[in-house]
Every structure is written in structure tokens, then in C-alpha cells.
Amino acid sequence: MTETNAGSPEPQDTPKRVIGTPAPAETHTLLAKGDDEPAAPAAAADELDEKSAKRAERVVALFFVLTFLASIAFIAAYVYVGRDGGMHGADRTQQANVLLGGAMTLSFMAMGIGVTIWVRRLMTAKQIVQERHGLASPEEDRRIFAEGALEGGADTGLAKRPLLRRTLLLAAAPLGLAPLVLLRDLGPLPEKKLRHTFWRDAVAAAKAQGKPGVRLLVDGSYRPLTISDFDSPGGMITVVPEGIEQTADPLNEVAKAATIVINVPPELFKPLKGRENWHVNGVVAYSKICTHVGCPAALYEQTTHHILCPCHQSTFDATNGAKVIFGPAARALPQLPIAVDAEGYLIATADYDVPVGPSFWERGATQQ
Amino acid sequence: MKWFTAWRRRPWAGYAVVLVALATIGVVYAGFSPRTAQATDSSASADDLAHGKQLFNQNCASCHGPNAEGTRDAKGNAIAPSLIGVGAAAVNFQVSTGRMPAMNPGAEMPRKTPVPVFNPDTIQVQYPPNATEEQKKALRQAAVDKNLNDIQAYVESLGNGPSVPSADQVAPANDKVGLGGTLFRTNCAQCHNFAGQGGALTYGKYAPPLLQSTPTQIYEAMITGPEAMPVFNDTTITPEQKRAIIAYIVQTRSEANPGGNGLGRIGPVAEGLAGWLVGIGLLVLAAMWITAKKPKKLKKQHD
Numbered sequence: 001m002t003e004t005n006a007g008s009p010e011p012q013d014t015p016k017r018v019i020g021t022p023a024p025a026e027t028h029t030l031l032a033k034g035d036d037e038p039a040a041p042a043a044a045a046d047e048l049d050e051k052s053a054k055r056a057e058r059v060v061a062l063f064f065v066l067t068f069l070a071s072i073a074f075i076a077a078y079v080y081v082g083r084d085g086g087m088h089g090a091d092r093t094q095q096a097n098v099l100l101g102g103a104m105t106l107s108f109m110a111m112g113i114g115v116t117i118w119v120r121r122l123m124t125a126k127q128i129v130q131e132r133h134g135l136a137s138p139e140e141d142r143r144i145f146a147e148g149a150l151e152g153g154a155d156t157g158l159a160k161r162p163l164l165r166r167t168l169l170l171a172a173a174p175l176g177l178a179p180l181v182l183l184r185d186l187g188p189l190p191e192k193k194l195r196h197t198f199w200r201d202a203v204a205a206a207k208a209q210g211k212p213g214v215r216l217l218v219d220g221s222y223r224p225l226t227i228s229d230f231d232s233p234g235g236m237i238t239v240v241p242e243g244i245e246q247t248a249d250p251l252n253e254v255a256k257a258a259t260i261v262i263n264v265p266p267e268l269f270k271p272l273k274g275r276e277n278w279h280v281n282g283v284v285a286y287s288k289i290c291t292h293v294g295c296p297a298a299l300y301e302q303t304t305h306h307i308l309c310p311c312h313q314s315t316f317d318a319t320n321g322a323k324v325i326f327g328p329a330a331r332a333l334p335q336l337p338i339a340v341d342a343e344g345y346l347i348a349t350a351d352y353d354v355p356v357g358p359s360f361w362e363r364g365a366t367q368q
Numbered sequence: 369m370k371w372f373t374a375w376r377r378r379p380w381a382g383y384a385v386v387l388v389a390l391a392t393i394g395v396v397y398a399g400f401s402p403r404t405a406q407a408t409d410s411s412a413s414a415d416d417l418a419h420g421k422q423l424f425n426q427n428c429a430s431c432h433g434p435n436a437e438g439t440r441d442a443k444g445n446a447i448a449p450s451l452i453g454v455g456a457a458a459v460n461f462q463v464s465t466g467r468m469p470a471m472n473p474g475a476e477m478p479r480k481t482p483v484p485v486f487n488p489d490t491i492q493v494q495y496p497p498n499a500t501e502e503q504k505k506a507l508r509q510a511a512v513d514k515n516l517n518d519i520q521a522y523v524e525s526l527g528n529g530p531s532v533p534s535a536d537q538v539a540p541a542n543d544k545v546g547l548g549g550t551l552f553r554t555n556c557a558q559c560h561n562f563a564g565q566g567g568a569l570t571y572g573k574y575a576p577p578l579l580q581s582t583p584t585q586i587y588e589a590m591i592t593g594p595e596a597m598p599v600f601n602d603t604t605i606t607p608e609q610k611r612a613i614i615a616y617i618v619q620t621r622s623e624a625n626p627g628g629n630g631l632g633r634i635g636p637v638a639e640g641l642a643g644w645l646v647g648i649g650l651l652v653l654a655a656m657w658i659t660a661k662k663p664k665k666l667k668k669q670h671d
Contacts, residue, residue, distance in 0.1 A: 094624060116657065120658075171519075221551065221555045230603070234598055234599045235593075235600065235601060236600075238554045262598075298555075298556060299569060300598050302599065304570070304596065310559075310567065
């Protein structure tokens with residue numbers, strides 16, 4: 001083997017080595033050369049100066065003593081400092097963090113630094129050759145194993161007893177299929193849960209009582225909202241359907257039903273075709289769940305009338321059916337049809353006409 | 369580039385690069401936050417109105433127009449909005465936070481030290497002889513309060529709008545912090561962050577941090593909707609609920625950061641990121657030191 005195909009560009013010179021990178025391969029260090037003495041590597045510290053070794057020894061010992069002291073300090077801090085409940089209370093977490101973490105850091109770091117100095121200053125960089133063997137077992141072992149296996153196989157009579165062979169296969173097949181059942185059962189399919197929100201149930205319940213729709217409650221205080229309450233231009237509020245806090249799982253219901261009501265200047269508001277009576281003089285309701293990955297898109301800028309999603313900066317135009325004007329969202333925010341009832345309360349007259357939130361496997365592409 | 373190659377090969381070059389990278393990451397955490405002033409309102413006489421108009425002409429009219437009607441550029445885009453009907457609360461918010469008068473109109477008006485006539489620390493006042501430092505301070509505060517009241521009264525006289533809330537109206541409702549937290553997270557946190565640290569909006573606009581805001585200013589911001597902020601009027605979020613929100617903000621920002629540095633209080637992501645960048649950087653340094661060439665050279669064997 002020549003030196004060129006051994007991959008060493010500068011075989012004899014001391015290689016210029018960028019710090020932290022492995023040393024370049026050298027032919028005489030990788031390949032055993034029979035009885036030849038392996039050459040000492042360029043950077044070997046083979047001749048220890050006794051005086052500097054003594055100095056290094058003391059430095060290392062100093063670090064080890066530091067480790068000892070820091071460990072003692074850790075135990076002492078844990079046991080004694082503020083033992084009357086103070087140290088372990090949340091109000092003194094900061095002090096605990098500094099003392100315990102600081103002591104432990106010091107202890108481990110001093111130990112590590114000491115060991116490293118020991119290796120670097122007091123030990124030599126000896127070349128050690130480790131012999132490698134082929135992976136295959138000796139020919140004799142392989143022959144004995146093969147003979148034993150074949151003999152055992154013949155002894156079972158698998159070949160001449162087909163009944164046993166077939167029933168064994170039959171027994172193993174369902175066992176192999178069992179994981180498929182487990183995988184299928186990892187989670188339920190969403191069924192129709194993602195297609196509707198609690199607005200549908202709430203509107204249906206209200207209509208059953210002869211009301212035109214369900215009232216919008218301010219999220220958090222659950223106060224029904226009247227149109228005159230919400231008369232400030234540039235206003236915005238998060239609402240949920242009436243009765244949502246009495247459902248079995250209110251948090252999951254709010255996660256789908258959360259809606260923002262915005263007071264858009266009526267002269268700027270452009271209702272979409274077929275949605276002319278879904279708003280009340282510029283007061284309009286959109287789903288709060290971004291159609292991209294479902295973050296709460298509720299950063300409403302009253303100067304630009306943009307609704308911004310904080311996660312990926314999808315931007316929707318509140319004056320124009322919450323159409324996407326920027327960002328990764330693929331669809332406009334669904335719009336909730338709202339109106340005013342006889343007592344002046346804002347009501348929703350139907351559920352969202354499309355599933356809210358991000359796309360999902362069963363959603364289908366036909367519904368915009 | 370030969371010098372660079374030579375430099376890069378030096379033994380300490382690797383350490384230097386890692387250190388510079390760590391320092392650059394550290395510099396990213398830099399913030400600024402100016403100071404604030406306070407004000408109350410009262411009824412206004414004709415003299416006060418005249419004084420308010422004078423202050424308006426000196427400080428506001430250059431942008432908002434001599435009659436507060438607003439100004440537009442050649443293309444008809446608003447340079448400054450009309451102040452007719454914005455009310456005293458809007459004036460108090462904008463002036464006491466130092467946002468107005470604006471020095472350098474941009475996408476977002478930053479909070480800054482108010483101009484001297486509205487700043488109790490720098491206002492020029494005639495002191496009586498032998499006034500103590502305390503008295504001087506009270507006199508300066510009184511002068512600022514009068515200036516604020518007069519200019520608010522003048523703008524209010526142009527058209528009615530929300531008035532400045534009293535101290536009782538904005539007192540934090542400390543027994544309703546839970547409700548305040550719920551309302552804050554539902555209606556405010558999307559822009560101002562759940563710990564009131566602020567956040568970015570579009571085209572250079574941002575929701576400012578609420579760390580310096582006084583309860584009065586928080587209340588005024590909710591009822592007036594400064595700049596891009598939506599309005600949360602008293603019939604949508606009641607005054608009592610606003611006091612709960614104020615209590616949440618005041619209490620949250622006074623809480624200690626158990627880890628030392630709050631890292632913007634945006635939670636484990638920031639802490640993890642800092643841990644990774646700083647921690648991995650230190651580990652890389654340590655690994656380089658451990659595996660570096662032993663400094664001692666092989667002694668020449670030829671002698």
C-alpha cells in the first residue's frame with residue numbers, strides 16, 4: 001500500500017491541525033508494521049519534567065480539595081440553611097437554586113478540571129495498538145453448530161408430520177396479527193366531532209324553546225352581550241355560546257367554539273355573498289381558531305382591521321370575511337352568523353357552516 | 369484571505385470563535401423601558417381651558433392641526449388623527465406615558481420620558497425661597513398635574529370621550545386576581561403575552577410590555593384603545609372586571625423569577641433555548657480543551 005492511497009496528504013510533516021479536530025490519518029499509525037516499533041506521535045509528551053510535574057500535581061490536588069469542599073457545602077446548604085421551612089419553600093427557590101446549584105456545579109466542575117489537567121500534564125500520550133479480529137467464528141465451531149441444528153430439525157419431524165407443521169403455523173398467524181389491532185386502537189377516529197361546535201347544540205336548544213338563536217357570552221365572565229354594550233368602534237371581545245360552562249367537558253367545547261366578535265367600521269365592512277345578514281351593522285363574529293394549526297388567532301389591530309395569528313403570522317382581513325392576506329393559513333376564518341334578538345342581545349342563528357380550525361384527514365377538500 | 373487562514377489555524381482561534389458566538393447570543397437580550405408620570409382630573413375653568421389650548425398649540429397642533437382636526441399628507445393618508453371626541457382618558461394615556469408629543473412618528477409610538485412640561489422630574493417651576501426638596505417635588509408634581517388637567521380639559525371641550533378614571537376606579541381588585549387572569553389570558557395575552565411582556569404585531573407595530581404601566585394607564589388603554597389596540601369598553605368588560613385585570617397585571621409583574629433572570633417570562637422554551645445555547649457552548653469549549661493537543665512538544669531526540 002502506498003502512502004497516497006492511505007489518504008494522508010502530508011505523511012511526514014507535522015500536520016497543521018485545527019484545534020478540536022481529529023488528527024489526520026497517518027499510514028504508520030494505522031497499519032501495523034510487523035515487529036517495527038510504532039513511531040511516537042508528534043504531540044507525545046514522553047519526557048516529563050519532574051519540576052513542572054510536581055507543580056501540576058499540586059494544582060490537580062487543589063481542584064480535588066475544591067470538589068471536596070463544594071460537596072460539603074452542598075450538603076451543609078441542604079441540611080442547615082433555612083431549615084425552619086424557609087429554604088424549601090417556594091418563596092426562597094431562588095436562594096436554594098443559587099446555593100445548591102452553585103455548590104454542585106463547582107464540585108463537578110473542579111473534579112472535571114482536575115482530572116483533565118491530570119491527563120494533560122501528568123500522563124504521556126502513548127501509542128496503544130489494539131488488535132482486531134475477523135467477525136466470523138472459526139470454521140470448526142460453525143460446522144458443529146450447523147450439524148447440531150440440522151440434526152435437531154430432523155428429530156422434530158417437521159418434514160414428515162404435516163399436521164403439526166400446519167397447526168403450528170395456524171397458531172402463530174393471529175399472534176403476528178395482534179399488533180395491528182393494538183395499533184388501530186391507539187386512538188379513536190374523530191367521527192363527526194370536528195365538524196361541529198357547541199354552537200350547533202346551543203342554537204338547536206334555543207330554537208327548541210322558540211328563540212331565534214343562542215346568546216353570546218363574554219368568555220371568562222359569562223355575561224350575555226347586548227349590541228348596545230358592544231357599541232365602541234374598534235371593540236373586540238372573545239365570546240362563547242350560552243350554556244357552554246354546563247357541558248360535560250367545557251374546556252374541550254371552548255377549544256372549538258371560541259369566537260371573536262369585532263366591531264368593524266360599517267362603512268369599511270364588505271359582507272361576502274350569501275352572508276349579507278350574518279353581521280349586525282359591522283359587528284361580525286369569526287372563529288378564534290386559526291385554520292393553519294389551530295392557534296388562537298385574536299391579535300386584532302383596530303387600525304388595519306387585520307386579525308393576526310401569533311404562531312405563524314397568518315393574517316386575516318376582518319372587513320372582508322376574514323380572508324387570508326398573509327401567512328400559511330389556507331382558508332379564511334369561519335364566520336358565525338349573528339343577529340340581534342328582541343331584547344337587544346347578540347345571538348348566533350346557526351353553527352359555523354364549515355369545520356373550524358386546521359385541516360384534518362377526514363375533512364375533505366371540497367368544503368372551503 | 370491568507371491572513372485569515374493563518375489566523376484560523378492559531379491554537380486559540382477556535383476558542384475565540386465560540387466566545388464571540390456566545391457573546392453575540394448574550395447581546396440579543398437587551399431592552400429599554402423609560403419612566404412614567406401620573407395625573408388626576410378635575411373640573412376646568414375658562415382660564416384652565418385657555419391654558420390647555422396654549423399647551424395644545426405648543427405641543428400638539430403641529431401634527432394634529434390648530435383645531436385638533438388631524439392632518440393628512442399629499443396622498444390623503446392620515447399623518448395624525450383628529451382629536452375631536454377622543455376624550456380626556458386618551459390624552460392622559462398618550463401624554464403621561466410619554467408617547468405624545470411624538471418625536472419621531474413611526475409604526476409604533478414608544479413609551480418614553482415625557483416632555484418637561486408633563487414630567488414632574490424636569491418641569492421648570494418657580495420655587496419659593498427656602499423650599500425643601502420635598503416641597504419642590506410636590507410643587508413640580510402639582511404643576512404637571514395642572515398642565516395635564518388643562519390639556520385634557522381642552523381636548524375634552526372639543527368633543528366628549530372617555531374621561532380619566534379616578535384612583536378608586538383603577539385600584540387593583542386583589543380578591544379577584546383569578547377572574548382577572550382568565551380575562552387577561554382570553555382578551556389581552558394574545559398580544560401582550562400572558563405575563564404582560566408585550567409582543568410583535570404587523571409592519572413594525574408591537575404590543576408594548578405592561579411592566580411600567582400604572583393602573584390608571586392600563587385602564588385608559590382598555591377604554592380608549594390606543595393605536596392598534598382594540599377597545600374594551602365598560603359595558604363589555606365591566607369596571608370591576610377591569611380592576612381584576614389590573615390586579616392580575618400588577619401581581620404578575622411583581623412576582624420573583626425563581627431562576628434569576630426571567631428571560632422574557634415566556635416560559636420553558638426560552639429557558640431551554642438559553643440552556644442549550646450557553647450550555648452546549650460551554651460543553652464545546654470543554655471538549656476542545658480536553659481533546660486539544662498536549663501543549664508539551666516532543667523533545668528532539670537527536671542529541
